[in-house]
Amino acid sequence: MSTLLRRALMMGLFGGIAGVHVSLVGIVNTFQTRDLIADIVTIGSVLPMLIAIMVGWLAGSTPKHIPRPSGSTTLVHGAMAGGVVGVVLAALALLVDSVSLTWILVNARPQLANILYFEQGPGLGSVILIAGGVLLGVAGAGLHLLPRTIARALAISGVVTIIAALMEPFVGAVLRNVELRAIEGFLYQSGGLTVQGFILVFVLIAAGIYGWAKRGDRAKARVAAMPPDRRRAGKLIAYGVLFAILLILPQIVGQRLSEVVGTVGIYILLGLGLNIVVGFAGLLDLGYVAFFAVGAYTTALLTSPASPVLNPELPFWGALPFVIMAAALVGLAVGAPVLRLRGDYLAIVTLGFGEIAREIFKSAWAQPVTGGAQGILSVPEPLPFTRDPQSIYYPILFFCIIAAIAATRLAASRVGRAWNAMREDESVAEATGINTVKYKLLAFSLGAAFGCLSGAFFGTKIGVVFPDSFNILVSINALALIVLGGMGNIAGVMVGALVLVGLPELLREFAEYRLLIYGVVLVVMMILRPEGLLPSRSRRVELHDVSDEDDDDMYTDEAGIDTGRPVVST
Amino acid sequence: MTETMDRAGSAQVVDALLQADKVTMKFGGLVANRDVDFVIPRGSIVSLIGPNGAGKTTFFNQLTGMLEPTSGEITFNGKSIIGRTPYEIVEMGIGRTFQNIRLFGAMTVLANVMVGRHVRMHSSWWGSLLRLPAVRAEEEDTKRRAQELLERVGLPRRYEEDWAKNLPYGDQRRLELARALASEPKLLLLDEPTAGMNPGETAQMTDLIKQLRDELDLTVLLIEHDMKVVMGISERITVLDHGELLAEGKPEEIRANPAVIEAYLGKQATE
Numbered sequence A: 001m002s003t004l005l006r007r008a009l010m011m012g013l014f015g016g017i018a019g020v021h022v023s024l025v026g027i028v029n030t031f032q033t034r035d036l037i038a039d040i041v042t043i044g045s046v047l048p049m050l051i052a053i054m055v056g057w058l059a060g061s062t063p064k065h066i067p068r069p070s071g072s073t074t075l076v077h078g079a080m081a082g083g084v085v086g087v088v089l090a091a092l093a094l095l096v097d098s099v100s101l102t103w104i105l106v107n108a109r110p111q112l113a114n115i116l117y118f119e120q121g122p123g124l125g126s127v128i129l130i131a132g133g134v135l136l137g138v139a140g141a142g143l144h145l146l147p148r149t150i151a152r153a154l155a156i157s158g159v160v161t162i163i164a165a166l167m168e169p170f171v172g173a174v175l176r177n178v179e180l181r182a183i184e185g186f187l188y189q190s191g192g193l194t195v196q197g198f199i200l201v202f203v204l205i206a207a208g209i210y211g212w213a214k215r216g217d218r219a220k221a222r223v224a225a226m227p228p229d230r231r232r233a234g235k236l237i238a239y240g241v242l243f244a245i246l247l248i249l250p251q252i253v254g255q256r257l258s259e260v261v262g263t264v265g266i267y268i269l270l271g272l273g274l275n276i277v278v279g280f281a282g283l284l285d286l287g288y289v290a291f292f293a294v295g296a297y298t299t300a301l302l303t304s305p306a307s308p309v310l311n312p313e314l315p316f317w318g319a320l321p322f323v324i325m326a327a328a329l330v331g332l333a334v335g336a337p338v339l340r341l342r343g344d345y346l347a348i349v350t351l352g353f354g355e356i357a358r359e360i361f362k363s364a365w366a367q368p369v370t371g372g373a374q375g376i377l378s379v380p381e382p383l384p385f386t387r388d389p390q391s392i393y394y395p396i397l398f399f400c401i402i403a404a405i406a407a408t409r410l411a412a413s414r415v416g417r418a419w420n421a422m423r424e425d426e427s428v429a430e431a432t433g434i435n436t437v438k439y440k441l442l443a444f445s446l447g448a449a450f451g452c453l454s455g456a457f458f459g460t461k462i463g464v465v466f467p468d469s470f471n472i473l474v475s476i477n478a479l480a481l482i483v484l485g486g487m488g489n490i491a492g493v494m495v496g497a498l499v500l501v502g503l504p505e506l507l508r509e510f511a512e513y514r515l516l517i518y519g520v521v522l523v524v525m526m527i528l529r530p531e532g533l534l535p536s537r538s539r540r541v542e543l544h545d546v547s548d549e550d551d552d553d554m555y556t557d558e559a560g561i562d563t564g565r566p567v568v569s570t
Numbered sequence B: 001m002t003e004t005m006d007r008a009g010s011a012q013v014v015d016a017l018l019q020a021d022k023v024t025m026k027f028g029g030l031v032a033n034r035d036v037d038f039v040i041p042r043g044s045i046v047s048l049i050g051p052n053g054a055g056k057t058t059f060f061n062q063l064t065g066m067l068e069p070t071s072g073e074i075t076f077n078g079k080s081i082i083g084r085t086p087y088e089i090v091e092m093g094i095g096r097t098f099q100n101i102r103l104f105g106a107m108t109v110l111a112n113v114m115v116g117r118h119v120r121m122h123s124s125w126w127g128s129l130l131r132l133p134a135v136r137a138e139e140e141d142t143k144r145r146a147q148e149l150l151e152r153v154g155l156p157r158r159y160e161e162d163w164a165k166n167l168p169y170g171d172q173r174r175l176e177l178a179r180a181l182a183s184e185p186k187l188l189l190l191d192e193p194t195a196g197m198n199p200g201e202t203a204q205m206t207d208l209i210k211q212l213r214d215e216l217d218l219t220v221l222l223i224e225h226d227m228k229v230v231m232g233i234s235e236r237i238t239v240l241d242h243g244e245l246l247a248e249g250k251p252e253e254i255r256a257n258p259a260v261i262e263a264y265l266g267k268q269a270t271e
Ligand SMILES: Nc1ncnc2c1ncn2[C@@H]1O[C@H](COP(=O)(O)OP(=O)(O)OP(=O)(O)O)[C@@H](O)[C@H]1O
Pocket: B027, B030, B032, B050, B051, B052, B053, B054, B055, B056, B057, B058, B059, B099
């Protein structure tokens, strides 16, 4: 048996096990309630299909040291792998159908078999399942035979279409809100896309991505060739339009979505701060939640009438300057002891700091100040804005814009260059004249300021501050969103927050599987695009050998501004 | 003015830009430099030679603050540099390049040189945040100077926005040179500037070093293995062997020194 074939079968087996896993933990059942195409295909039954495609794609890929086999061999490998997935799932369905296992695994009921059989009964069902696996495996492997730009457009468009179907309740509501019922009726129907909606979304997105890959460079070149004043005018208009949309956004999307947008905003602030520490300065801080907590607690202490000590009962805005000062101090306090640590050591120590911070806030010892496990109640609203999602959105938006501008300017300055150099090679940076101690402390302090600001809004938004809100998941979330979005890039932070914070908030019904999906998304990203969705240009250069890459669309420079310069050089 | 004695015992008076006294560097049991005395006259080109592992790069690392001598004293421009950080030493006026090129690979060519000028810039972080006019002016000025330096070391304009790591090898050495020059050093330390270059490139680099010394008022200390370069460029040569000073003198003295021939040239000649 050839190495590649053995590899393909292994992939199939792993895929099958993954399929069994998602079936038994109940994801398939849960997603069964939602349609991809109304009344035709449920999202639950698409999941096994996605696995087959993915496995086919993996089986069709060739490791670097092995020569690429012929096209038909690739397809055969894909078919084998997809087929194995089908067989494993058919076996699962048969097992679940014939033996009652519900006493061990709640989800192992005949209903699961029914979904896996596409409601066609065991005989026809298993044939469909296995044949489907083979076909989808071929399709996945076939992506390797298509030109890269096309394969990519198809894959991305597939994912986006599924998300579009999942978003039906929200997008539908928004469309109704702005009186576009006709479009809503055309795209959506009873909890899923309509057939024409499915085709339209898929084709439009795929065509858009393909078109951008083919023509994007030319468009960029044309923009770059424009006289500077016209280019600036164009940029201003674009930002103006974006700003106008952001201003009326709460009214367009309504109460429920505004709530989600507010949460995303808080995480954007958090991400922008952590991005300074990790993305710009290269200091892996796993305890970033400490700053978030300090921000929330300082706000609560200074503003809440229920604050156990002091209670000066400042208004929210009066407390904010003190919050920022506290942040800078805590930034220095965390930064100073870890100055000599590098890489992994730094990560572990900061991880400890994050947990220590929470334990201190929670402890009986600190209870007279922090309220212990009960936390601090009645944190006032940031008047004149209220806690209403459609109102608090505005101060959050304001500070996100300020933070984004600040980060952009720093990145493009002497300070940003110093951080960049330090991240690449600390000792050479120092030997080139950079005071690394100073720039590390600066990164920690500025990062802390953003994190505390974010914490302040978190506190005032929910009105209470509990120690357990500040667990390690906040740090992980913040880090994951900048990794997924594209480290070191401001637009990337925003995209990351939308995907990792916004989507899960919208898909509350699947909250149970949030971390599982989260993990899968991160793993897939690290395999397919380790530099993140919208990486900074330099991060991409670090992670790839740029000269043999052909997909240089979607990349922006350090500050997140499209420069239109070709990335590939020499 | 410092008085030194050369091996022949004749007293000399030189205007020393850098002076090292009994510099010793131990790594555990290994003595990489033992009691090295060393003087670099202002405005000269001095070579530091010696077989592999003789402790030349280690000596450089001490001059630049990357290593602190186990014992001994180093003064630059009359001030001690012992205990100072590398960036303070850059600020005092010592710039260097590395034996195994160490550029900031994922930064542009221009940005690499601009980092080199960091110590001569003054903008604060809040100035950058507010984009004060003075900060913008300084940024423009830095960029212009960096472009000038690239031109000076012979890197074409079109490379400016390329990633440093994508440059051809020889150009990477030139870029390191430009980065070091950007800090406006008085003393330039070059660790094997022609290593890995073909004879044509080597000749160009040699000319460039001489030209830079004359035009920028530099003092140059270089580590070099290529004897043709050493003999052609140096006003004085210092030989290290097993961490110890073996000889010091003019090129023709070194060429004639039997100990040096034995330890270094002789070994090469028999190869
Ligand atoms: N940081 C260090 N820790 C321990 N040993 C070191 C260190 N740096 C250098 N050495 C040792 O010191 C000795 C001198 O090394 P050095 O790099 O200074 O030699 P060199 O003269 O530059 O040689 P080459 O011509 O090969 O560059 C070597 O034995 C080396 O292994």
